[in-house]
Amino acid sequence: MKNQLEPSISEADASDDALGEASNVVSKNTMRFDARSLLAELPHLPGVYRYYDAAGHILYVGKARDLKRRVSSYFNKTQLSPRIALMVNSITKVEITVTRSETEALLLENNLIKALHPKYNILFRDDKSYPFLKLTGQTYPRMVYYRGTIDRRAEYFGPFPSRWAVRESIRILQKVFQLRTCEDSVFTNRTRPCLLHQIHRCSGPCVGLISEEDYARDVSNAIAFLSGRQQEILKKLEINMLSYSKALKFEQAMVVRNQMQALSSILQQQSMETVTDVDADVLAVVCQGGRTCVNLAMVRGGRHLGDKAYFPIVFEYSFDDKHETFIGLSENIDLADDAPLMDTGIGISLETRLLETFVAQHYIDQPVPPILIVSHALPDKELLDVLSQQMGRRIKILRQPKGKRRVWLDMARQGAQLALNRLLNEESSQQARIHALVDVLGLKLDNPDELRIECFDVSHTQGEATLASCVVFHHHKMQNGEYRRFDIHGITPGDDYAAMRQVLTRHYGRFLGVVAEKISTVSQIHSDAVLEVNLPQLVLIDGGAGQVEVARQVFDMLGLDTGVIVGVAKGEGRKVGLETLIFADGRASLSLGRESAALMLIAQIRDEAHRFAITGMRNKRAKARRASGLEGIEGIGAKRRQRLLLRFGGMQGVMAASMDELASVQGISSTLAEEIYRKFH
Missing domain, CATH: 3.30.420 (Nucleotidyltransferase; domain 5)
Structure with a gap:
């Protein structure tokens, strides 16, 4: 029976709409791929093509000036490289999106590569945006390190390659132009100059030690400096210094002279300085x-x-x-059909x-x-x-x-x-640790370098803000994009066993396609579900025998292999190298010692899980404490809470304020001020 090509919805529809494209998608939805039928339907138009395997996974995304000729080149030729031949043999479905031009095809191709991460494309995975130096504010603009979405209401300079580059630029601007870096809430409520003013890193606009006009001039010079116009700034400063001297304003002239000296010193230290201003x-x-x-x-x-x-x-x-x-x-090669x-x-x-x-x-x-x-x-x-x-x-x-x-x-x-060189050295070291770990634990792996490890940890402060973390080690390194945090609810505060049970059940129950809360016996799980899950070869539990036993019970309930569970019990003084490995399948505990390469890898992963859990817990705890302090008071809504926090610079200021100071805030009556005061005293 001849298979027919059927139109289907493409994953790129959202990108197509954004690009304003006239799209036409053709797909082959059969397990046995018939290239001839597909090629007969392809148009001689520019566009993007996508290859999929039998499991529906994306293999490759490419663009073409002529879709018919480009896609045909994969199937009509016999002298393919091993890489391309392997990919072509895996193709079971092809989707195309027609665009109006090759330019639109290029844009769509790169959007899809970033979104879908095709296996056979070259991928530059980086989930971090570049940092910027941000100037925000109207009257007295503030310098700040910024990473995120660009807001047109402020001025941005960059991007910079690293956090250090932004911090160094801020340090230079503080030294030369003395622009402020403090929060707006702090700036509004200052009554005396801060330490930065005393060490000549801020001109003290918060207490009126510099006029708005002079500060605006410094901001203008800072912008010129960031734009590369250093020589222009030096000339302006020299003119200003001479004008102040002629007017017998020697204090102002001295300030400008100090700026010139600081700027000249910085330019001399900048070994990469050029004669021309280049971006x-x-x-x-x-x-x-x-x-x-x-x-x-x-x-x-x-x-x-x-x-x-x-x-x-x-x-x-x-x-x-x-x-x-x-x-x-x-x-980039436009191949002819023949x-x-x-x-x-x-x-x-x-x-x-x-x-x-x-x-x-x-x-x-x-x-x-x-x-x-x-x-x-x-x-x-x-x-x-x-x-x-x-x-x-x-x-x-x-x-x-x-x-x-x-x-x-x-x-x-x-x-x-x-x-x-650094990466190769690190990978070589990690590879040795991985092989040592596989040997010590007796793991049966076809390729030890493909070892996948997941590690779990629970963190809280005396039962408050309980949170669990899961970190992943794969391909010789930590996979930050696969980290997960879990808010733990519905347990007795401080019950680490219940928290570990909840996180393991939620995490692996989700992969098995079952509702974790409704599982009571292994018979409730479809037998095929367990086989389809790509489980790690090693599951590390940060804890002792109690946590390991909880993990064993969860894995038994889910029908999973308990032999992959290893507990990492802390040694005396929590020192690295004194940990004991506890096994869920009844094997005797192991103490590998400080010289063990395998234990060093386990400790690295365990410490990363602990770091990821404790930072999330602290953020959760701080958020809860900030919110609960004022939200529990009747009559305090979002606007009044915001006014209080802005007036006093945060919860610490609100807690330290007197009843009269609280009552001076707009919308806060004397009765409400008394209630707020009693809340914290």
């Missing part, structure tokens, strides 16, 4: 030992702000003998492919500086056109820079090499 990003790629690194260095206003290394996930690429040439498919796929003589270096993919995934919908200094060529001209259209100006690519820019590129290469 540029420097990108260097290094491959070694089967791993790759893309290093991004940021230069703003001629100041080198530091770099950040990325380690992309690359699935089974093939190299030649020199480990330089990537053999495979290129989205052109042999692997006989074109075209070889794309892995470094080039990585660099091109990084630029696409990193800069789409992100600010792009006017200059990109790169270690390898970028053959995709369409990508540069998209970035130029996005920024409304031409983006210049420098492949072989000279002078200071050459120094930047060499430094970026060196930084990439150092970061890659």
Whole structure:
């Protein structure tokens, strides 16, 4: 029976709507894939294609100028690389989305790669946004470190490659221009200068030690400094100093002179200073030992702000003998219908492919500086056109820079090499620890490097704000994106056993597709459900025999293997190396000793679970305490609570305030002020 192609809803519909595309999705929903039927239906139009396997997992996302020719090249050719052949053999469904142009296809492709994380695409996974320096406020703007969504009501400078770069810029601005960094609530209620004013890091606007006009001038100079106009600032400061001197305002002249000296000193210390004010990003790629690194260095206003290394996930690429040439498919090559796929003589270096993919995934919908200094060529001209259209100006690519820019590129290469060496050393050490752990525990694994460990910990303060954590170790490192926190409810405060029972039941019961609260016997669980769950090979429990017994009961109830449960009981003085391993399947306890590589790995994972649990518990506890202090008082709503917190700078200030001070807040009567005072006294 001939299988028919059926229209289906694509995962990219939300992205399609955002791009304003006219979309047409074609899918093949059969277990036995018929490529011929699919290819006959494909249009000669630009768009994005997506490959899926039998389990419905995304394999690959690609763009094409001509969908029919591009997708056909995968199925009509026989000389495929091992990587591509493996992928093609796994395809059971293809979806396409037609776009109006190749530019829209590029945008959609990168949005889908970031959202779906296809196995065969090069992935630059980074769940953290870049930090900015933020100037907020109207009369006396405040400097602050910021990471998050951009708000147009404030001014932002960056992005910076690291938190350190932002902190260093704030330190410079404090030293030269003495801008404030305090919270607005603190600024409003100050009655005398703070310590920062005494050490000449703030001009004291909170108590009127600087006029609004002078402060605005300092803010303007700080903005110019962040924009790279340092020489312009020095000239302005010199003119101001001379004008103050002529007017016999020697104190003001001295202040300006001090600013000039501080700024000159900083410029001399800045070894990466250039004659011209340049905004540029420097990108260097290094491959070694089967791993790759893309290093991004940021230069703003001629100041080198530091770099950040990325380690992309690359699935089974093939190299030649020199480990330089990537053999495979290129989205930038427009193959003719009758052109042999692997006989074109075209070889794309892995470094080039990585660099091109990084630029696409990193800069789409992100600010792009006017200059990109790169270690390898970028053959995709369409990508540069998209970035130029996005920024409304031409983006210049420098492949072989000279002078200071050459120094930047060499430094970026060196930084990439150092970061890659560090990663390889860490992975080698972790690999040795993993193999030692597998041997000590007698784990039966086909590939020890694929060991997956989940660790659980419970944290609370004398029963208050109980919270449990689950952290994951896989592929030689902690997988932060898979961490989970669980709010524990409905137990006796301080009952660690009940908390551990709840978190394990909720976590593994969810994976089994059952309602944890309704499970009483193993017979209630469908037998196939247990087999379909990708459980860890090792489950660590931070606790002693009691917690391990609770975990054993939960696993028995869920029909899971109790042999994977290992408790980590703390030793004397809670010192690392004195822990005892307790097994749920009846094996004798183990004390590995301080020199054990296996115990070092267990302690690392246990400590991370403890850190993740205790930080979440403290945040939960602080939030509960802040809320409960005022929410429990009748007559205190959201607006009155906000006014009180703003007036007194937080709950500590409210608790320390007198009844008269409380009554001075808008909306707080004397009776209500008395109730608030009695609440805390």
